[in-house]
Each structure stands twice: as C-alpha cells, then as structure tokens.
Amino acid sequence: MKFAYKFSNLLGSVYYKGNLLFTNDGMSVISPVGNRITIYDLKNNKSLTLPIESRFNYNALDLSPNGYILIAINEEGEAHVISMISKMIIHKHRFKRKVQCIKFSPDGKHFAVCKENTVFIFTAPGLLTGEYNPFVMVKVFHDAVDDVSCIQWSFDSKLLIVGSKDKSTRLYSLEKWMNFKKYILGSHSDAIVGCYFEKKNYDILTISRNGHFCIWECTIEPSDLVLYQPPLKKLKLKDSDSEDDVDLDKALEKTEKEKRISEKTLIDNANNMDNDEVRTTRSKDKIDNKDVKKLMYKRLGKYYLADEVHKSDRNAVLTAAAYHQDTHILVVGFNNGAFFLYEMPEVNMIHSLSMSSQRISSIALNTSGDWIALGSADLGQLLVWEWQSETYAMKQQGHSSNMNCIAYSPDGQLIVTGGTDGKLKLWSTSSGFCSVTFHDHTSSISGVLFSTNRKFILSASLDGTVRAYDLMRYRNFKTFTSPRPVQFSCVALDSSDEFVVAGGQDVFEIYLWSIKLGTLLEILSGHEGPVMSVAFNPNPASTELVSVSWDKTLKIWNAIENGSNHETIQLISDGLYVTYKPNGTEIAVATLDGQISFFDCKTGTQLNTIEGRNDLGSGRSDTDLITAKKSLEGKAFTSLSFTADGNCILAGGQSKYVCIYSVKESILLKKFEITQNRSLDAVDDFINRRKLTEFGNLALVEEREENEGGNVTIRLPGVRQGDMAARNSKPEIRIFSLQFSPTGQAWAAATTEGLLIYSLNVELVFDPFELEIGITPMTVKETLAKGEFSTAIIMALKLNVVVLIREVIEDIPYSDIELTAASIPRAYVERLLKFIANEIEESRHIHFYLLWIEAVLTEHGPKGNAILHLPTLILLQKNMLKKYDDLSKICDFNQYTIGYLKQLSQIKGKQKVKEIEEDVTSDNEVDEENMEAE
Structure with a gap:
C-alpha cells in the first residue's frame, strides 16, 4: 500500500501527432500525446490522461456518436478499442500496416478504416x-492508386467519400443502389487534404494540398436513392414434374441441397419485395430502371484558398482542414x-490568424462550431x-525539447520545470x-527550486x-551573475x-549570493572537475552545504x-547527484559506477551503500554496436529524492526504470517501468533480427532518396537526446529528474x-492497520x-476502508466532535487527519470537516511530534488552499452578481416610486377638475 503508486497524469506534453477530437458535448478535447491519450476538460479547466499505454505512438483516433467507445490506432497499425466509461482497453486488433484515418458513421453502426490505398468498413x-x-468486416474498397488521406460519411450513413493522394476523390456506398455506382471526382492537381458532405444533402466540398x-x-x-432489388428467380419445371405425369418416387428422392436452394430463394424474395412487387414482371422492372434519375455531380465553383497566404509566403502548403456542417464554417x-x-458556400473569409511559424498538423471543430482546436x-x-469572440x-505548449529539472512547491500544488529550450x-x-x-534564459536550464515560503x-x-x-507578479526580479562567464x-x-x-560546469567553483542584496558573497574553490550537484541542509538550525563533482x-x-573551509570525502567514482x-x-550520493552511498553529516563516515546498476535495466539503442549487457556498465543514477519520512529513496537515471530503495536495509522495494513506447530509442533490450543483415545493422545505414537531402535515419555521433538535424528523429528514453511531493501522496519524473x-x-487498495478478528463493516455500524x-x-481506521470511514465520521453529530477527537489514541491521529485532508478536497461538507480539523489539531497538535506528521499537514494545507481558491472565485462572482441585482432593484424601485407619484399626481388633477366642474 505504501508504494502502490499508479500513473495518474502526464504534464509537460500536450500534443504529439495525429488527429484531434472534441467530445460529443463539445466541452473536452481528446489529444494523442505520444503513446498515451489526454482529455482536456475546457469547462472545468482540468486534464486527464487515460491509464492506458500503447507500444507505439498513436496517430489516428475517432469517437463513436454516443461517446462510449474510442478507437485509437498507433503508427504500427495496432488498434485499441477503449471504453470511455471504464477508461480501459477492451479489445485489440492488428492491421499490420500504418493506418491514415478512421471514422465512425453518423448512425453509429459502422466505422471506416483507411490503410494505404484501401478502405475497410x-x-x-x-x-x-x-x-x-469489435472488428467484423462488411466491405473493402481498394480503387485508389495512392494512399488514402481523408474520409467522410454522409449524414444518413449511406454514402462514403474518400480523398486520396492520387489527386482524386471517390464515392462509395454500403448498399447497392439502382441509381448509383462508384463515382470519381477529379479537378484537383495535388493530394486531397479534406473532403466533406453538406448537411441533409449529398453536396460535396473538396480541398487539396495546393x-x-x-x-x-x-x-x-x-x-431519390432507390435500393437495388434483384429479380425473381423462377424455378423451371421438368417434364416429369407436370400435373399429368407425377412420379412420387422421384419427388421423394429430391436432394436436401435443392430444398435449401428453393427455400433460400423464397425467403430472399419475401424479404426484398412486397406482395405487389412479387407480382411484377421483369419487363416492368426494366421500364422502372429507365425512369430512375442517376446520381451525378456538377462542379459549381473552384476557388484558390492560398492566395492570402502566398502574399507573404510563396512556399505555403495547406496541411489541415475541418468543416462544420451546421454553421457552414470551413477552417x-x-x-x-x-x-x-x-x-460556405459563398467562400467569404471571416477571420485569419497565425498561431506560430510551424506547421498546423490537425484541426477540429466542436459540436456547436464555436471552438476550433489546432x-x-x-x-x-x-x-x-473561440472564433466569434x-x-x-x-x-498550452510543452517544452520543445527535453525537460532537464523539476521542483515541487512546498504545498505540492505546483511543479516548476526547466527545459533545454531555455523555458521555465x-x-x-x-x-x-x-x-x-x-x-x-537564453540557454538550457540546469536546475530549478521553489522557495520555502512559495513566493x-x-x-x-x-x-x-x-x-x-516573483510568483505574485510573474516577473524576473533578480539576476545573479559571476565575475566571469560560467555555465551553471x-x-x-x-x-x-x-x-x-550555484556550481560551475566549465569553471570548477561554487558561487554564493545573497538574495536580498543581490550581491556575490563568496566563491568556493576546491573542486578539480565540473560541480554536478549542490544541496543545503534542510534543518533550519544548520547552514551546511554539500557538493559533488x-x-x-x-x-x-x-x-x-x-x-571556504570544507571537509573532503573521497568517492569511489565520479559524483553525479547529492x-x-x-x-x-x-x-x-549517486556516483558514476551505479551506486548510491549514504554518509553521516557530522562524522563524515559512510553508513551503507546500494548497488543499483543491475536495477537500472538494460536497453539497447538501434545504433548501438555493443550489447545491452555491455552498455549497462556505463549507466548510473542521475537523480535522487528521499521520501517525506526519509526511510526510502527514489532513484532514476539513464533507463526506463525508477527504483524505490529502503535506506536501512539497502534493498530494492519496488521498480516502476515508466514507458513501453517502442517509438522511443533504447526501450527494448535486443535489436530486431529483421534489422540485422549480413552487412550489419540497417539502422547504421544512411537511407537517402535520389536527390541529396532525403530521409536520413542515422544520427550524429555522441548525440543521446535525438538529433534534430536528422530527418528521422528517435529520442532515447531516460529520466532527467525526480522528486517526491511534499505531501507524500505522489512523485514526479521528468x-x-x-x-x-x-x-x-x-480507495482501490485494501490495507488494514492492526486489524483484529472481530472487526467487520457490520460490527462497525453496530x-x-x-x-x-x-x-x-x-x-473503521483499522479496516481502512474509505467508504466506511466516511460513513462513520459523517454520522457523528457536530456537537460531539471535540469529545470524540480527544478520546482517539495518538497512533490513529495521523491516519484520521490524512483521511480528513483527502476528504476535504472533494466533499461538500466543508464546515463539518473544518470543525474536525480544528478539534484534532487543538487536542493533539501540541502533544505529537510535528516532524512525523509534516507530510500530512502539508497535504492538509494543500487541499485547504485549493478549496479556498475555488470558493473565493465563486464568492467573488456571487458578490458582483448580488451587487448588480441590488443596483438593479434600486433602479426599478426608483422607477416604481416615480410611476406611483405620477399616478397620484394625475389622480389629484382629475379630482380637482371634477370639483371645478361640480
């Protein structure tokens, strides 16, 4: 239970490749992020990454019309049928080739999959x-000469339009129609990017790459579509079957096969035709066929949408498109x-904008047509x-390259990340x-930290x-530099x-500044190599500093x-992290030989050592000339993080594994595999034998087209993070930074x-505490x-069942809270406080749980050891601050609404008083006139 950590969310990466989707309510965006899928809730301003993982990156998605099933296909052609209710994969199917796109029919009965030049229904x-x-094939269409690029269903799910890279658009149908066969639309001189049906009719819009x-x-x-009905098959009578000459023996000897054929023919005719149609003749059918109007298309207009773009960029190419049928908006x-x-259909430009200087890969419109996802x-x-406003x-945008470092805020609500792109x-x-x-920053960020006061x-x-x-004004208020340029x-x-x-990488010195004064106080010399890590003692009574090199x-x-006075401890290998x-x-201390060493601060003696190299796990890159076992000798941990109680340590480095070790016993407690994505390098331990030929590894061979500057799969020597100059970048999997949350309920890995x-x-793990035989949910309720x-x-705390604890606490009258909190033993106080801290985040009984918090802290706060309960108190502070932020927004909004209603009532009150005064005045005038008349 203590280490039952499960993947919960993916941050720092919002979109990788593939098509974007809106959910049926139009309030959420579904985005493929590598080999995972993230749902962004725009209404509640939250993101959720589904707890599923593919072996390769996803590149095609579609959601069923009822919103219950999501089909996601990765770049290797493996399709996953995902239930949006349980958030689990319920079926897998292999297409064995790359799939370009997938689309559900509007009636939800079929879906089309495009693989190469073939369309499967x-x-x-x-x-x-x-x-x-899940995958019962109905029809296959393979008329396209080149790969299929886009697909769309008609509103009634009867017709299907398919755009291809062969510059043509084809129409297909699931059923046979008397007035429709396969139809091809031309008129384009480049690959088709989008093809769309209009609403309530079969008019078509097509867009090409140019x-x-x-x-x-x-x-x-x-x-006007008429379903094709096959003619009646009449059974020919034999001479021996006439009324005058009936042979009973021959009739009884009729084979079972002939019986089935006759029965099937009669059933088919009965299902396909009414009684009136049965009586019609074949000659009558021929006459009806001539009267049926054929389905054909006429081009109303041809426009060039790239005119506005080509004014500034002659090389611009149309890469994505989307059309909304209800509002007739084309993006x-x-x-x-x-x-x-x-x-549409006037082709009037409503709006133009530039989101960046890079290619737009995917466009989606929500159900109302108000929001455009790019x-x-x-x-x-x-x-x-939102194009109207x-x-x-x-x-949202992630780091354009790798994250180097992360840091949690003291309350665990925020995480700051620094990347190779110089962004924070x-x-x-x-x-x-x-x-x-x-x-x-103008270069790669190597370290980030939160202040203790979170300011x-x-x-x-x-x-x-x-x-x-400054986190209040969001600006850079101090910049610390060294006398000469140093890479920190x-x-x-x-x-x-x-x-x-800060420690120097090219100059082997440590620089000390005062934050208030902004001045350099000391330069600490003594290291003879790059300073890789520095750390201050977290004890407020100590000003101790350690560094490794x-x-x-x-x-x-x-x-x-x-x-500059210091004590030096000699390590066995190069120091990487402290x-x-x-x-x-x-x-x-993590060293280059894969070990984690522990030292006492006061005496400087080594306490114990963890040999972790074998736990890192091997992983062979496609271009490695040595085996995975040999490359393991050069791997080590590059990031460490203690748990909140200090009993365990989290370690990660140049592999796909994160390890949790016990500090006292120096043993591995649990190992997490952070990814199974084979689209990244060094995930597998062995190279696929298909890539190994008599000439060597094919990944080491440069593959170029006839013209120079074609596809290059080899990367530069020594590049470990993916060569951006290569045409085919495949970054290597590794862990750059790790940190435990101050609450102890989570940890993060960059x-x-x-x-x-x-x-x-x-809630999903049963982990009782000092459980006894007679304790059951029934006895607790009694x-x-x-x-x-x-x-x-x-x-209830001994059983440790969340639903039961919640029921017990909420059934206690608020007048008995103080007495009940005072009678709880100290061993159960931390568990009770942790439950209340988790509960206050989602519960609506805010005042009730605040009374519990006040009673528990007042009674047991001065007695207990605050250090032992620090993670629980931080979790409590985090959730209370979150609840405060949520409620403050609602209160501010309500305050302005109440003020508006108050002003409105005053204005209406004044108007009413004025109307009453006018009525009284008019009545007095009428009375005066009546008196004068009398």
Whole structure:
C-alpha cells in the first residue's frame, strides 16, 4: 500500500501527432500525446490522461456518436478499442500496416478504416447493431492508386467519400443502389487534404494540398436513392414434374441441397419485395430502371484558398482542414502556422490568424462550431480558439525539447520545470495545465527550486545566470551573475531563503549570493572537475552545504560562517547527484559506477551503500554496436529524492526504470517501468533480427532518396537526446529528474516523454492497520448505532476502508466532535487527519470537516511530534488552499452578481416610486377638475 503508486497524469506534453477530437458535448478535447491519450476538460479547466499505454505512438483516433467507445490506432497499425466509461482497453486488433484515418458513421453502426490505398468498413459493436465482436468486416474498397488521406460519411450513413493522394476523390456506398455506382471526382492537381458532405444533402466540398477548393452539387436528393432489388428467380419445371405425369418416387428422392436452394430463394424474395412487387414482371422492372434519375455531380465553383497566404509566403502548403456542417464554417491551416475561416458556400473569409511559424498538423471543430482546436506537432502546441469572440479557450505548449529539472512547491500544488529550450514553466498538479512560462534564459536550464515560503522560484542556466522569479507578479526580479562567464550546472537554496549557491560546469567553483542584496558573497574553490550537484541542509538550525563533482569528491562546506573551509570525502567514482535526508542527518550520493552511498553529516563516515546498476535495466539503442549487457556498465543514477519520512529513496537515471530503495536495509522495494513506447530509442533490450543483415545493422545505414537531402535515419555521433538535424528523429528514453511531493501522496519524473505523475489511489487498495478478528463493516455500524463514536472510528481506521470511514465520521453529530477527537489514541491521529485532508478536497461538507480539523489539531497538535506528521499537514494545507481558491472565485462572482441585482432593484424601485407619484399626481388633477366642474 505504501508504494502502490499508479500513473495518474502526464504534464509537460500536450500534443504529439495525429488527429484531434472534441467530445460529443463539445466541452473536452481528446489529444494523442505520444503513446498515451489526454482529455482536456475546457469547462472545468482540468486534464486527464487515460491509464492506458500503447507500444507505439498513436496517430489516428475517432469517437463513436454516443461517446462510449474510442478507437485509437498507433503508427504500427495496432488498434485499441477503449471504453470511455471504464477508461480501459477492451479489445485489440492488428492491421499490420500504418493506418491514415478512421471514422465512425453518423448512425453509429459502422466505422471506416483507411490503410494505404484501401478502405475497410467494419460493423461497430453495440446495441445498435447487435454485434459485439469489435472488428467484423462488411466491405473493402481498394480503387485508389495512392494512399488514402481523408474520409467522410454522409449524414444518413449511406454514402462514403474518400480523398486520396492520387489527386482524386471517390464515392462509395454500403448498399447497392439502382441509381448509383462508384463515382470519381477529379479537378484537383495535388493530394486531397479534406473532403466533406453538406448537411441533409449529398453536396460535396473538396480541398487539396495546393489550396484548391471545389464545390460539387449533387443532381438528386437523398430521398431519390432507390435500393437495388434483384429479380425473381423462377424455378423451371421438368417434364416429369407436370400435373399429368407425377412420379412420387422421384419427388421423394429430391436432394436436401435443392430444398435449401428453393427455400433460400423464397425467403430472399419475401424479404426484398412486397406482395405487389412479387407480382411484377421483369419487363416492368426494366421500364422502372429507365425512369430512375442517376446520381451525378456538377462542379459549381473552384476557388484558390492560398492566395492570402502566398502574399507573404510563396512556399505555403495547406496541411489541415475541418468543416462544420451546421454553421457552414470551413477552417484551413497551412505549414507556416496560419489558419483561415471561411463561410460556405459563398467562400467569404471571416477571420485569419497565425498561431506560430510551424506547421498546423490537425484541426477540429466542436459540436456547436464555436471552438476550433489546432495542433502543431513540430512545437507540441495545442490551441482552442473561440472564433466569434476571438479569444483563447485554451493555449498550452510543452517544452520543445527535453525537460532537464523539476521542483515541487512546498504545498505540492505546483511543479516548476526547466527545459533545454531555455523555458521555465509552472504546472498545476490538480488541473494539469501550465499557468505561466518564462523566456528570460537564453540557454538550457540546469536546475530549478521553489522557495520555502512559495513566493519565488530560482533557476540556473548554462547562459551564466541564476534568475529569481516573483510568483505574485510573474516577473524576473533578480539576476545573479559571476565575475566571469560560467555555465551553471546546479543550484541550491538554504532553508531561510536568504542565500543561493550555484556550481560551475566549465569553471570548477561554487558561487554564493545573497538574495536580498543581490550581491556575490563568496566563491568556493576546491573542486578539480565540473560541480554536478549542490544541496543545503534542510534543518533550519544548520547552514551546511554539500557538493559533488566529477573529481570523485564530496565536499561539506559551512560557507556562511567559515567561508571556504570544507571537509573532503573521497568517492569511489565520479559524483553525479547529492541530496539530504529530510531531517538533515544523512547525505545520499549517486556516483558514476551505479551506486548510491549514504554518509553521516557530522562524522563524515559512510553508513551503507546500494548497488543499483543491475536495477537500472538494460536497453539497447538501434545504433548501438555493443550489447545491452555491455552498455549497462556505463549507466548510473542521475537523480535522487528521499521520501517525506526519509526511510526510502527514489532513484532514476539513464533507463526506463525508477527504483524505490529502503535506506536501512539497502534493498530494492519496488521498480516502476515508466514507458513501453517502442517509438522511443533504447526501450527494448535486443535489436530486431529483421534489422540485422549480413552487412550489419540497417539502422547504421544512411537511407537517402535520389536527390541529396532525403530521409536520413542515422544520427550524429555522441548525440543521446535525438538529433534534430536528422530527418528521422528517435529520442532515447531516460529520466532527467525526480522528486517526491511534499505531501507524500505522489512523485514526479521528468522524462523524454514529458512530466509523469504517479500517485497513490487509496480507495482501490485494501490495507488494514492492526486489524483484529472481530472487526467487520457490520460490527462497525453496530458500534456506531450504539453511540460509541470513538470506538467506531478506531475500528473503521483499522479496516481502512474509505467508504466506511466516511460513513462513520459523517454520522457523528457536530456537537460531539471535540469529545470524540480527544478520546482517539495518538497512533490513529495521523491516519484520521490524512483521511480528513483527502476528504476535504472533494466533499461538500466543508464546515463539518473544518470543525474536525480544528478539534484534532487543538487536542493533539501540541502533544505529537510535528516532524512525523509534516507530510500530512502539508497535504492538509494543500487541499485547504485549493478549496479556498475555488470558493473565493465563486464568492467573488456571487458578490458582483448580488451587487448588480441590488443596483438593479434600486433602479426599478426608483422607477416604481416615480410611476406611483405620477399616478397620484394625475389622480389629484382629475379630482380637482371634477370639483371645478361640480
């Protein structure tokens, strides 16, 4: 239970490639992020990554019309049928080739899959069809000369339009019609990007890659389609079967096969024709066929949508398009980041905007047509644009390259990440969205930190600066530099938030600054190699500083009091990372030989060692010339993080595994595999034998087209993070940074895929505490009914069932809270407080649980050891702050609404008083006139 961490969310990466989708309510966007799928809830401002994982990156998605089934296909042609209710994969199917697109029919009975130049039609599983085998093939169309690029169904699911790279568009039908056969639309001179049916008719819009746009008008109405009915098959009578000469023996000897044929013919005729049609003759059918109007198309117009783009960029190419049938809005995107909105069928341009300078990969419109989702695979950017108000409903972008470092805020609500692209991003752990991005650094960021008071963050970069950012005003308020240019590889902040240190990568020195004054106080010399990691003692009473370097030394400094005086501890191998235990008594050091060593701070003696190289796991890159077993000798842990209680340590490095070790026993407790994505490099332990030939590894061979500058699969020597100069980039999987949440309920890992969050799900794990034989849910409820509240709470906490604990606590009268809290033993206080902290985040009984918190902290706060309960208190603070932020927004909104209603009532009151006065005045005037008349 303590280490039952499960993947919960993916941050730092919002879109990779493939098509975007809106859910049926139009309030959420479904985005393929590598080999995972993330759903962005725009209404509640939250993101959720589905707990499923593919072996390769997803590139084609579609959602069923009822919203219950999502079919996702990866780049290797493996299809996953995902239930949107249980969020689980319920079936898998292999197409064995890359699938370009997939589309459900509007009636939900079929879905079409495009593979190469072939279109497959399958029956959709569910109640509508009565078929529960997910992939039952109905028809296959393979008329296209080149790969199919897009597909669309008609509104009645009778016709199917397919666009191809062979510059033509084809129409197919599931059933046979008397007035329709396969139809081909030409008129384009480039690959088709989009083809769309109009609503309630069969008119078609087609768009090609060079910006040509055609409108096609259908010659018939949907009601004019006539279903093809095969003619009656008449059974010929033999001479021996005449009425005059009947042979009973021959009739009895009639074969079973002839019986089945005759029965099947009669059944088919009865099903396909009415009684009137049965009586019609074949000659009558021929006459009806001549009267049926054929389905044909006439081109109404041809437009060139790239004119506006070509004014600024002659090389612009149309890369994505989407059409909304209800509002007749067409959206097209180009490879230079520009997108345009047109009103159909007049082709009037409504709006034009540029989201970036990179290619727009996918466009989607929600059900109402108000929101446009735009994805750019090159930037990893996802936008949701509300075109009527010209505002962003969502604008998210991950790091354009790898994340180097992460840091949790003291309350666990925020995570700050620094990337190779020089950007600093702030992520919310509850919503999964990035709230702010800083662009001040001009080079790769090597270290980030949160201040203890959560008011500012620090970042060190290879550009030679350490910057401090204010989280209230979101600006860079201090910049720390060295006397001569130095590439800073690490940064640390003391517990009082007054001093900051940074270690040099090219100059082997450590620099100490004062945050308040912004001046350089000390330069600590002594290392003979690059300083890889520095850390301050977390104990407020200590000003101790430790540092490790490639010179195989660990140095303990007291720089604030004694300057450059230090104690040196010799390591067996190069030091890569150092961190303190939360109580400040021990140090953990990761070295290049794959070991984790623990030292006592006061005596400098080594306490124990963890040999972790074999736990890292092997992984062979496609271009490696050595085996995975041999490459394992060069791997090591590059990031460490203690748990909140200091009993265990989290370690990760140059592999796909994250390990949790026990510090005392020096043993492996659990190992997490962070990815199974074979689209990344060094995931498998062995190279596929298909790639090994008599000439060597095919991955080492440069593959180019006839013209120079074609597809290149080889990367530059020594490049480990993916060669951006190569035409075919395949980054290597590794873990760059790890950190436990201060609440102890989660931990985060910065990896090649993005920022992965693993958290505890206590409701799904049965983990009793000091359980006794007589304690059952029934006995707990009986004890509660007797009024023995403290005993009932203790019994429920021993069972550790969330639903039962909630029922017991909420049944206790609020007047008995103080007495019940005082009678609970100290061993159960932390568990009770942790449950209340988790419950207050989602519960609506806010005041009730606040009374519990006040009673527990008042009674047991001064008695217990605060250090032991610190993660629980941080979790409590985090959830209370989150609840406060949510309620404050509602209260502010209600305050303004009440003020508006109050002003409105005053205005109406004045108007009413004025009307009454006017009525009284008019009545008095009438009375006066009557009196004068009398």
